[in-house]
Amino acid sequence: MNQTATTPKVITVHGRKVVGGRAEGEALVTRQTISGWGGINEREGSVIELHHELNGISFAGKILVFPGAKGSSGWSAYFHMCRLNGTAPAAMIFTRMTTKIALGAVVTRVPAITDLDGDVFALIETGDYVSVDADAGTVTITKGGR
Amino acid sequence: MRLTDQERSLRDGAHGEARARAMDLLIRYGEALGAERLVESRNVAGAFNASTPSVRHMADDGFDRVFSELNLDADDVVDIPHMAVPTCQLITGIDNDNYELQGVDPGLAELQKQSEKYLGRRGINMMCTCTPYQVGNVPVKGEHCAWMESSAVIYCNSVLGARTNVEGKESTGAAGLTGRIPYWGLHIPENRLANRLIRVEADVDDMADWGVLGYFTGFEVEENIPAFDGLTHQPDLMKLKHFGAAAASSGGVEMYHIPGITPEAPTLDAAFGANARPDPIVYGRAERDRTWERLQNATDRKLDFVMLGCPHNSIEQMSLVAELLDGKRIHPDTALWVHTPRAIRQMADRSGYTEVIEAAGGVVMSDTCPSISRRLPQGVRVIATDSVKQAHYLPAIAKVQGWFGSVQQCVDSAIAGEWLGKVA
Known part of the structure; x- marks a missing residue:
């Protein structure tokens, strides 16, 4: 109870636009990088990597908060197919820039932000309600959901 | 991002709609990266073939539609002209000769062949391997490339000293049509x-x-x-x-x-x-x-399938597999597929290696691999492979148990029909 009282309910952090646009929704947070090809099921929009902490969990429609991409160069193609299948995340917030995540975010065509001025892994938990305004470079976090 | 006059005229459509879409994607991508400019590249390796069930409905509208959507991220369908620079197709989904063994519907195999004709007419070289550097695409030190395929990229940068980031389907399509790629990451000497x-x-x-x-x-x-x-x-x-x-x-x-x-x-x-x-x-x-x-993601030792050749085997590896299988017989309940580029397969055929492998009950596959195609022999529950990459991906992709071991352990286990390798 004390913790709830001392934690601000709404937090805003700033970053750099990768792909413009606005989106909001429930956060899905992982500190582990994600593989595209071989790491996700593009029909369900879920992580399938065996040892991944999100294994079996769907990111469709979520604000995906993660360090970035790893693995095969099929990364962009698989997230591109998620967009075509309607299973893409609503927005991407990531911390490590690579060609895979940059191209992937561009072709997924969802708002994407990086270079944030706060530790998003400390500030955002799965289930928090998050608004992303990539053009303005802002991420607004409502703790504990809406 | 800073563009040259030539790049601006490409963007503005002076060289046709497809190259304008390509430049639009490269600009969006370069700006997402935070790149200051593009760099010229005359060596592109990408994935263009229409060979999966998921692109079939798109291919019904023509191959221009497939390329426009999946290789350019374009909003509309544009006529795709000849590539501006040398471009090759990496690994693909279907073995053009062994598609029946893969369980591929003949209609889909025919679609890939038609797709290859379409791409070939546009100057895309059908290497159809994850290892272009084994079949003639060997960039020289310092050469700027635009390659997909993470195992080829790391080889290109580290072993050959050429320069490429890990590109994707869309950026290689755009690079083939423009001869440009963002100057970022490993193109820049100090980042190497x-x-x-x-x-x-x-x-x-x-x-x-x-x-x-x-x-x-x-x-x-x-x-x-x-x-x-x-x-x-x-x-x-x-x-x-x-x-x-x-x-x-x-x-x-x-x-x-x-x-x-x-x-x-x-x-x-x-x-x-x-x-x-x-x-x-x-x-x-x-x-x-x-x-x-x-790397051991299995508990059952009864073995259904052994996969060799990821990344695709060299001719020396084909020779070794033939030597290990010479005069032997693979267990009737176990399938063994060996994967090599089609150009190397021709050498393996002429050297008699294919015949030895087939006489033992094995199959020599080209153009694809089980992880890319998502196709294994029917009813497979437990696999073994000499490839760390395949051991990493295949259990997740195909929902099978996977053993990893040396090529000798894999071949011996295929003959025995059970995993003989050690756990550690």
């Missing part, structure tokens, strides 16, 4: 220096050893650039091919340095250049054993 140090205290000699070290490396350094100290055995193409593929599977490694072996690291000091040398990450016997165990 090592920033992690791995001290090898375990013996690393055979192909499996190199694969396991690569797998360990990817987990430890993620997307950083490691330099290695303490490797004592001279590697060859085959070993570095497996090593890089493994490091690119467990992490995002796109470049490494082995002093005295790889071209940008005559010495350990040169590998780090102006970068500070960090504390070493030690790879000893315990780390080796732990990584080996991590």
Whole structure:
């Protein structure tokens, strides 16, 4: 109870636009990088990597908060197919820039932000309600959901 | 992003709609990266073929539609002209000759063949392998490339000293049509220096050893650039091919340095250049054993399928597999598929290796692999492979149990019909 009282309910952090646009929704947070090809099921929009902490969990429609991409160069193609299948995340917030995540975010065509001025892994938990305004470079976090 | 006059005229449509869409994508992509400019490239390796069930409905509207959507991220369908620079097709989904064994519907196999004709007319070379550097696309040191395929990218940068980031389907389509790619990441010399140090205290000699070290490396350094100290055995193409593929599977490694072996690291000091040398990450016997165990995603020893040749086998590896199978018979309940580029398959045929492998009950596959095609022999529950990369991906993709071991362990196990390899 004390913790709830001392934690601000709404937090805003700033970053750099990768792909413009606005989106909001429930956060899905992982500190582990994600593989595209071989790491996700593009029909369900879920992580399938065996040892991944999100294994079996769907990111469709979520604000995906993660360090970035790893693995095969099929990364962009698989997230591109998620967009075509309607299973893409609503927005991407990531911390490590690579060609895979940059191209992937561009072709997924969802708002994407990086270079944030706060530790998003400390500030955002799965289930928090998050608004992303990539053009303005802002991420607004409502703790504990809406 | 800063554009040249030529790039602006490409963007503005002076060279046709397709090249304008390509330049639009490269600009969106370059700006997402934070790149200052583009760089010219005359060596593109990408994935263009229409060979999966998911693109079939798109291909019904014509191959221009497939290329426009999947290789250019365009909003509309544009006529695709001849590529502006040399471009090749990497691994694809279907073996044009063995599609029935793969369980591919003949209609889909025919679609791939039609797609290849379409792409060939536009100057895309049908190498159809994850290892273009084994079949004639060997960039020279310093050459700017736009390659997909993480195992080929790490080989291109580290072993050949050419320069490429890990590109994707859309950026390679755009690069083929414009001869441009964002000047970012590994195109820039100072970004190619090592920033992690791995001290090898375990013996690393055979192909499996190199694969396991690569797998360990990817987990430890993620997307950083490691330099290695303490490797004592001279590697060859085959070993570095497996090593890089493994490091690119467990992490995002796109470049490494082995002093005295790889071209940008005559010495350990040169590998780090102006970068500070960090504390070493030690790879000893315990780390080796732990990584080996991590590759075993199986409990049942009865073996349904053995997969060899990921990345695609060299002719020396085909020779070795034939030697190990000569006069032997693979267990009737176990399938063995060996994968090699089609150009190398022709050499294997002429050398009699294919005949020996087939006489033992094995199959020589080209153009594809089970992870890319998502196709295995029917009813497979337990697989074994000599490839760290395949051991990493195939259990997740195909929902099977997977063993990893040396090529000898894999072949012996295929003959016995059960996994004979050790767990550690």
